[in-house]
Amino acid sequence: MDRSDYRSWTxxxxxxxxxxKLGHVNNAAFSTFLETGRxxxxxDPARGxxxxxxxxVIAKLILDFKAEMHWPGEAHIGTRCKSIGRSSFVLExxxxxxxxxxxxxxxxxxxxxxxxxxxxPLPDSAIARLKEIQVAS
Numbered sequence: 001m002d003r004s005d006y007r008s009w010t011x012x013x014x015x016x017x018x019x020x021k022l023g024h025v026n027n028a029a030f031s032t033f034l035e036t037g038r039x040x041x042x043x044d045p046a047r048g049x050x051x052x053x054x055x056x057v058i059a060k061l062i063l064d065f066k067a068e069m070h071w072p073g074e075a076h077i078g079t080r081c082k083s084i085g086r087s088s089f090v091l092e093x094x095x096x097x098x099x100x101x102x103x104x105x106x107x108x109x110x111x112x113x114x115x116x117x118x119x120x121p122l123p124d125s126a127i128a129r130l131k132e133i134q135v136a137s
Contacts, residue, residue: 001101006078006094007133010040014073014097025069030103031061033095037077038107041133049126053114059088060108069095069102081134087111087119089130 003009018029042049042056050056069075075095082090088110095103113120122130 001094001096003078005135006080006092008037008041008079010037010077010079012036012075012077014069014071014075016071019071023070025071025075025102027063027065030063030065030069030095030105033075033077033103034061034063034093034105034107036075037079037093037095038091038109040077041079042109047129049111049122049129051123054111054120055114056109057112058107059110060106062106064104065102066104067097067100067102069097073097075102079133081130082106084122084127084130084134087121089122092135 012033014025014029018025020026075097078094078096080092082092088108091107091109093105093107094101110119111122111126112118
């Protein structure tokens with residue numbers, strides 16, 4: 001894996017509470033690490049995609065476990081955009097611990113109007129921001 005393939009990176013601390021009786025990080029914690037990566041990009045106070053009255057929801061999440069993770073340590077989360085639709089987009093993410101890919105994920109995100117509770121078109125500013133981390137075709 002080449003780190004430059006993912007345009008947005010952040011880190012999360014692996015907590016003891018993330019482990020299970022087998023001594024490795026529990027599968028549920030992987031979803032939390034992915035959320036950390038999404039929030040880092042989507043809700044960045046300086047350049048986030050959200051605006052008043054809209055939110056993002058997950059329509060689909062595919063999580064492929066590749067290796068165990070252990071405490072103590074850090075989870076490094078890379079995020080990139082695979083594709084952009086009218087009101088949705090697909091993010092690809094990787095979780096890495098100690099240079100080992102622990103998981104790969106693909107998430108379909110939908111922008112929705114908080115008042116109507118229905119999908120709403122992505123504004124041009126959000127599309128431009130997503131293109132900054134889009135996978136080269």
